[in-house]
Amino acid sequence: MFPAFSLVVLCFLGTVLATNGTRPNIILLLMDDMGWGDIGVFGEPSKETPNIDQMASEGILFPDFYTANPLCSPSRASLLTGRLPIRNGFYTTNDHARNAYTPQEILGGIPDSEVLLPELLKKAGYINKIIGKWHLGHRRKYHPLSHGFDEWFGSPNCHFGPYDNVERPNIPVYKDWEMIGRYYEDIYINHKTGESNLTQIYLQEAIKFINKYGNSGQPFFMYWAIDATHAPVYASSSFLGTSRRGLYGDAVREIDFSIGKILDVLKTTGIAKDTFVFFTSDNGAALISAPNQGGSNSPFLCGKQTTFEGGMRVPGIAWWPGHLAAGRVSYQIANVMDLFTTSLVLAGLDPPVDREIDGIDLTPVILDGKEIERPIFYYRGNELMAVRLGQYKAHYWTWSNSWEELSQNIKY
Amino acid sequence: MFPAFSLVVLCFLGTVLATNGTRPNIILLLMDDMGWGDIGVFGEPSKETPNIDQMASEGILFPDFYTANPLCSPSRASLLTGRLPIRNGFYTTNDHARNAYTPQEILGGIPDSEVLLPELLKKAGYINKIIGKWHLGHRRKYHPLSHGFDEWFGSPNCHFGPYDNVERPNIPVYKDWEMIGRYYEDIYINHKTGESNLTQIYLQEAIKFINKYGNSGQPFFMYWAIDATHAPVYASSSFLGTSRRGLYGDAVREIDFSIGKILDVLKTTGIAKDTFVFFTSDNGAALISAPNQGGSNSPFLCGKQTTFEGGMRVPGIAWWPGHLAAGRVSYQIANVMDLFTTSLVLAGLDPPVDREIDGIDLTPVILDGKEIERPIFYYRGNELMAVRLGQYKAHYWTWSNSWEELSQNIKY
Numbered sequence A, B: 001m002f003p004a005f006s007l008v009v010l011c012f013l014g015t016v017l018a019t020n021g022t023r024p025n026i027i028l029l030l031m032d033d034m035g036w037g038d039i040g041v042f043g044e045p046s047k048e049t050p051n052i053d054q055m056a057s058e059g060i061l062f063p064d065f066y067t068a069n070p071l072c073s074p075s076r077a078s079l080l081t082g083r084l085p086i087r088n089g090f091y092t093t094n095d096h097a098r099n100a101y102t103p104q105e106i107l108g109g110i111p112d113s114e115v116l117l118p119e120l121l122k123k124a125g126y127i128n129k130i131i132g133k134w135h136l137g138h139r140r141k142y143h144p145l146s147h148g149f150d151e152w153f154g155s156p157n158c159h160f161g162p163y164d165n166v167e168r169p170n171i172p173v174y175k176d177w178e179m180i181g182r183y184y185e186d187i188y189i190n191h192k193t194g195e196s197n198l199t200q201i202y203l204q205e206a207i208k209f210i211n212k213y214g215n216s217g218q219p220f221f222m223y224w225a226i227d228a229t230h231a232p233v234y235a236s237s238s239f240l241g242t243s244r245r246g247l248y249g250d251a252v253r254e255i256d257f258s259i260g261k262i263l264d265v266l267k268t269t270g271i272a273k274d275t276f277v278f279f280t281s282d283n284g285a286a287l288i289s290a291p292n293q294g295g296s297n298s299p300f301l302c303g304k305q306t307t308f309e310g311g312m313r314v315p316g317i318a319w320w321p322g323h324l325a326a327g328r329v330s331y332q333i334a335n336v337m338d339l340f341t342t343s344l345v346l347a348g349l350d351p352p353v354d355r356e357i358d359g360i361d362l363t364p365v366i367l368d369g370k371e372i373e374r375p376i377f378y379y380r381g382n383e384l385m386a387v388r389l390g391q392y393k394a395h396y397w398t399w400s401n402s403w404e405e406l407s408q409n410i411k412y
Ligand SMILES: [Ca+2]
Pocket: A032, A033, A071, A072, A230, A282, A283
């Protein structure tokens, strides 16, 4: 009713955020290959995500949230740099965008010239932890602790394997700089039953970190990049067989349980109102692995690896009790890259001005209900496949499959 | 924890319902061609159904709810008789189930030998009104007031047209026995703009009926069978252009608004706790009319006219404040035919024993949280296409299209 007054409030809030030292903690809950349609509030028929749904009812739901690329590595590089893959180096130039997979094997890892979110947050006094999958390179110079993180528990790659030969060792798991073991040798994953307690380990790491720094006076950034919904899908024994959706659903249920626990810890330690939490996924569900090892993109076409909505549109939920209007739906067209810029603004920092940043500041959206017009660019490798602006999407190329499939005369 | 105790409570409740005279009013909100994915709580991305979503949060959501047939007439015949179309006469035998459309032109209308829900409810003292589309025959012997309804405002068929010749007159609109006008001549529908105020008329009819009988001491049955989401889709001028989904979404928004008003009237007149309301649709979204004239079946395959999930699975929400656990999700596999049997039990009546009834009594499900094992039979005409039992569905035939398309070599 009083738009002018709202604007004043917003400016005042912006100033408060930037100057008075009450920088919120920031938690990014990043899912792996989880589809838009995998959670109850977005229409999953079995409605097995009560904690994530509750998070939405206490926060803001973003039905028009996107990843920057339909693959793990470029999506994560974009989230942490605020830049499209064609800018941060995580893209392919071969096979006319029909092969865009595992770009880190092509380029090696995140370039030193990129400035990552934790590097910048450090300047505002944040302690930064990554729990889970890094996927931006496995050599020492690409290590998360070389790029702004203070702590790490997780792995540089997916839990692929088992590999039992000298040429191709099992994928390592790190605690900070130290390799503490390898998947299948030291970290139990059973392909036959789907059993692994890895999500429980990641949950305990999160709770320990929150308890340690939550009331320390120092703000924290926690990047919880778990991977139970990436094939080979896994769940702990107590969750196996509990879903109506099979093993994939068991993994989702364990993640939902864990997110409930994390939000509970924020509440019981009294820091919920000081902690901005965002839930999303790195790319759409991998339909090639569905239904038992892959999720659902619900009404949207195709999935992971494609630039159709099923590959690029992902769930988005913002949560920050006392700061965000509970139960709101925002139609803002937003992107994982915006989490970079928004986190900086929340921390009272200015985004870098020495390079192009593609992520926009969502604080006017989450704090004041505004809607900002902006495009979504859908890339495969270096090929711009489509653009969305408002309610319109222009497709420049419409294939969904790989070069190998094309050479077998499969042309879609 | 005490299943034996629960059973006792249930039996007691059953007795109460049957004998103490507090028979609830019954309202069936039946949508036309609205898909499972068209409402927010089932994942429609624009989240434009706040009132229906609120109804779900105050009631029980049924993600596994089915129609008895993926077409208007047989679905409605099944709802009102509790019997599969192959039993109540609304089926085809020609073209090996590839043409199952407009069965009322084949069989004429609802047979006198069928016993309809309002006929039975009348025995328990109910006053019965149908508002909207009947679709079970247009000749006098098929008229709703010949089959148990006391009042009618609506039409024997869809709002097709305009027809401007003597051989094919415009479709009539009735008030009880009297034809009060015809679509396009007396009831305004503009194909170019999509404007019609018909949903508002149906809403006013509902409010008038509730106000008249709500506190009269006589229980009522209101069958609100509106058709704004059946092509040609329409909405009132104040709703046109308000949806993010186009004209179809405008119609959904007006329906959502109207359902909010109906539930409000139940609350303000103090009869909400005495009124059982069920929201569902007669069949899945008509994909042939989508996106501007048809809805969404979200994750489900195909749509109206087919026996895939998109044709047969429909939204289901039960609402009865003070009697149902608010916000529950029931995985009960249920069917529009169950609304026949359940309504009878709520009214303290026994279902007919002189014929096969396919609908089951859902009162143990809605009142006591039980889950009953039962199959879903998917028919096209007289051909059993598929069966679902538990989490499994067996497809005996897998085509989706018509005989005309098959003769053009389209084989799916
Ligand atoms: Ca991924």
